[in-house]
Amino acid sequence: MTPNEHHFYAVYNGRHLRKPTIFASWAQVHPRVIGYDAEDHKGFATLHEARESFEKRGIAEYEEAPECSSKCERVLHSEKGVYYYAVAYGKTVGVFNTWKDAKPAVEGFKSACHQKFKTEWEARKFIELWQDAYSKVWQEILLDKLRSGWLPPDLAFNTTSNWVNKDRPEAKQKFAPMVDSRQIFLTSQGMARLNLNES
Numbered sequence: 001m002t003p004n005e006h007h008f009y010a011v012y013n014g015r016h017l018r019k020p021t022i023f024a025s026w027a028q029v030h031p032r033v034i035g036y037d038a039e040d041h042k043g044f045a046t047l048h049e050a051r052e053s054f055e056k057r058g059i060a061e062y063e064e065a066p067e068c069s070s071k072c073e074r075v076l077h078s079e080k081g082v083y084y085y086a087v088a089y090g091k092t093v094g095v096f097n098t099w100k101d102a103k104p105a106v107e108g109f110k111s112a113c114h115q116k117f118k119t120e121w122e123a124r125k126f127i128e129l130w131q132d133a134y135s136k137v138w139q140e141i142l143l144d145k146l147r148s149g150w151l152p153p154d155l156a157f158n159t160t161s162n163w164v165n166k167d168r169p170e171a172k173q174k175f176a177p178m179v180d181s182r183q184i185f186l187t188s189q190g191m192a193r194l195n196l197n198e199s
Contacts, residue, residue, distance in 0.1 A: 009042070014040075083099075095124055113130055
C-alpha cells in the first residue's frame with residue numbers, strides 16, 4: 001500500500017504527543033514523527049483498521065483527531081485524470097497542478113512533506129493541517145519548558161527572518177517560528193528545535 005492509499009494514521013509514539021492518536025492525514029503525522037528517534041506509527045486504509053491496531057497492541061486509551069469522523073462522512077467530487085500536488089514542507093510551499101511543477105519544490109529537500117490529491121480542496125487542506133500540526137508541536141515544547149520553570153529572556157518573537165539550515169543552504173525556513181538566535185537551531189532532519197537550556 002502506497003502512502004497515498006493510507007487514509008488514517010495510528011501514531012503510537014510521536015514528538016510531544018500526549019496520547020496515542022489516530023490522524024486523518026499524513027500532514028498531521030509528519031511533524032510528529034520525522035526526525036524523532038522514538039517515533040512509532042502506521043498507516044491504514046480505514047478508520048476501523050487504525051482502531052483495531054490499538055486493540056491489538058493492548059492500548060485502551062487513545063485519541064482521534066476531529067478530522068477522522070468528518071473524513072468518513074465527506075464525499076468529494078473530482079474530475080477524472082486531474083490531480084493536485086500539495087507541498088506542505090519543501091523549498092516552496094503550495095499546490096501544483098502537475099508533478100513536473102511540484103518536483104523541484106521537494107527534490108533534494110530532506111524530510112519534505114507532500115502528497116497527491118484528486119481535489120484542490122484536499123490539497124489545500126493538507127497544507128493547512130501540516131501547519132496546524134507543526135505549530136502544535138512547538139506549543140507543546142514551549143509549554144513543557146514553561147511548566148518546568150523556564151522563562152523567556154524577553155517577549156520578542158520574530159517570524160520575519162529567513163533562517164537557512166547549514167546542512168541545506170538552499171532551504172529557506174520562511175514559516176519556522178523564530179525566537180532568538182541563542183535559543184533556536186535547525187537539526188539535520190530539517191525540524192526546527194528550541195534550545196532552551198542556555199541562559
